[in-house]
Amino acid sequence: MKTLKIPEATIIRLSVYSRHLTDVDRKGIITTSSGEIADGVGVSPAQVRKDLAYFGEFGTRGVGYNVKDLRQHIMRILGLGVDWSVTLVGVGNLGLALSTYKGFRDRGFVITSIFDADPKKIGTKIENIEVLPIEQLETVVKQNSTQIGIVAVPASVAQETVDKLIKAGVSAILNFAPVVLNVPPEIELRNVDLAVNLEVLTFNVCGQRCY
Amino acid sequence: MKTLKIPEATIIRLSVYSRHLTDVDRKGIITTSSGEIADGVGVSPAQVRKDLAYFGEFGTRGVGYNVKDLRQHIMRILGLGVDWSVTLVGVGNLGLALSTYKGFRDRGFVITSIFDADPKKIGTKIENIEVLPIEQLETVVKQNSTQIGIVAVPASVAQETVDKLIKAGVSAILNFAPVVLNVPPEIELRNVDLAVNLEVLTFNVCGQRCY
Structure with missing residues (x-):
């Protein structure tokens, strides 16, 4: 999948999304949406969806994203599954x-x-x-x-x-x-x-x- | 002109271009091209042209950019014309x-x-x-x-x-x-x-x- 050239700005935003999702998860929230993530970090919902789309399909239309799963997925993308x-x-x-x-x-x-x-x-x-x-x-x-x-x-x-x-x-x-x-x-x-x-x-x- | 939403990644690259142009200017080089800037900082020539295009017309087709002028222009865009x-x-x-x-x-x-x-x-x-x-x-x-x-x-x-x-x-x-x-x-x-x-x-x- 990495054959697609992924903009560095996308990587930096993924890092920001994952921090936001860590906070959301700590509050005990189970599901979220691109709109909520966008609000939380100050970008547009379309940007969130575009950034995630580089790495495949996430979430369920009409339901949104599972916070823990999405966070873990982004962490793995960033290479942060390990120390x-x-x-x-x-x-x-x-x-x-x-x-x-x-x-x-x-x-x-x-x-x-x-x-x-x-x-x-x-x-x-x-x-x-x-x-x-x-x-x-x-x-x-x-x-x-x-x-x-x-x-x-x-x-x-x-x-x-x-x-x-x-x-x-x-x-x-x-x-x-x-x-x-x-x-x-x-x-x-x-x-x-x-x-x-x-x-x-x-x-x-x-x-x-x-x- | 600022009514156009300018991506933060563009601003960061302008900052990088201006540092590169400072180095090039110190070497006594008078003119440069988007290709040379691109090589110097590790992006594509199209990216350099796109980033600069947000702020109007620079350089002369077939001749390139005057190093000092372009550097000064970018510095002014970044708000660095003053201390x-x-x-x-x-x-x-x-x-x-x-x-x-x-x-x-x-x-x-x-x-x-x-x-x-x-x-x-x-x-x-x-x-x-x-x-x-x-x-x-x-x-x-x-x-x-x-x-x-x-x-x-x-x-x-x-x-x-x-x-x-x-x-x-x-x-x-x-x-x-x-x-x-x-x-x-x-x-x-x-x-x-x-x-x-x-x-x-x-x-x-x-x-x-x-x-």
Whole structure:
């Protein structure tokens, strides 16, 4: 089914729908509709139906969707049916913030190892995980069969960090360093630029005044 | 022109195009094409043309786009023709990371005030800005005509923080607290959920295996 090119915006909305369905499920609600989901997350009902249609038939016409089933189905689509082992490289301010970010664990992303190059940080513990020297990255990441690496190091050492992660066997990298990284085509790389979020806001604030 | 509903994905891509054009301009390149932009950022040339078409006619058929002009035009569309005064509330790990994040300043987002409730943090300086007590938020934000508030406080105090920001006159809020916030319709609110980025990765890693 993945031969159809699925827009990234659809994936992001699926992630939002699944969070909404988690809340709805917690309230004990059994069935829902594309209209209710749309209201809950702020998109149109047609958008909800279109996003779900990429992945087959859900729900029953006139009855709607079973909340638990739809949530579970979306979670599986997103690859969240299992826990993922995540390694974090770099415990500056951002790395520290990420290491204690509750939102990861809630969605099945379990940080299993943390690395830094600073001798003052090595040996300290963050949420019961010992910060290890970068030299141990390859061995430990292989041992844990870790698939995801989060890069929160300075831009100047981001490429060598990514190279080490790939050598250690990770298949996906989330990069917070403000630098363009080279990875082989089989590696999934996502760059997070926090300023983009502000730009969506300023675009909306500006309205017609700005252009 | 803004009467046309512009997809958020388009705004995010415009932000990406403008960064790419900044790099291209720095290399001294004068003209470019939708094909070159597409290659540079990893989308299709048709997507680039479609995104730009929302905002009128750019470039010359057969010649392409003037790099500087197109960059400036996109920056203006995004509301980045001017500097924005930004206030940051909360200097835990995430707030500290945001306060020193170079990517904001580069795009015209200038943090002009920082607030926290912790007496140990009040009076300390971050990048030459003194951390002020939350009680001074309204006065200082009004004084600076600050339009954007970044919320990096614990979820339990996020709503009261947002209420204070709105009372002080901000028109846009970027929220990192993992909680649903209520704001009046005239306020632009954007919630950042860092786990969504990991979910786009796991979706791509999974391929057909996951669903």
